[in-house]
Amino acid sequence: MEAKVMMIKCQKNRKAFGARIQKEGRNWRMTWAFKIDERVAQKEKFSSESTIKGSFIFDEEYPGCPHCGAQSFFTCGKCGKITCWDGSDTATCAWCGNKSKIQLVNELEVKGGGF
Numbered sequence: 001m002e003a004k005v006m007m008i009k010c011q012k013n014r015k016a017f018g019a020r021i022q023k024e025g026r027n028w029r030m031t032w033a034f035k036i037d038e039r040v041a042q043k044e045k046f047s048s049e050s051t052i053k054g055s056f057i058f059d060e061e062y063p064g065c066p067h068c069g070a071q072s073f074f075t076c077g078k079c080g081k082i083t084c085w086d087g088s089d090t091a092t093c094a095w096c097g098n099k100s101k102i103q104l105v106n107e108l109e110v111k112g113g114g115f
């Protein structure tokens with residue numbers, strides 16, 4: 001079974017957290033989220049080096065963002081990094097501050113890159 005940890009930042013307090021995903025056919029199931037120290041995450045190489053493609057399914061057990069409870073996330077169109085998302089129309093990237101209008105996210109592409 002293929003599993004990865006994605007690094008996400010909270011839109012509310014800009015702190016990092018890890019989200020565990022596991023491969024399920026052509027989809028990725030989000031199974032868990034946990035607070036994480038950004039420096040530790042870098043050391044553990046939690047950033048996704050490869051491109052993650054496919055649809056994301058949220059497991060019933062998925063607790064949402066450990067900082068603010070947001071159940072979903074979005075990928076920034078500018079820097080390509082991931083920020084937690086509570087479902088509102090507009091969102092601000094916690095990594096680069098880019099504001100974007102959000103469309104329903106059921107498929108996204110996560111590109112690797114240094115944090």
Ligand SMILES: [Zn+2]
Pocket residue numbers: 009010011012013065066067068069070084085
């Ligand atoms: Zn959050």
Ligand SMILES: [Zn+2]
Pocket residue numbers: 076077078079080081093094095096097098
């Ligand atoms: Zn960004």
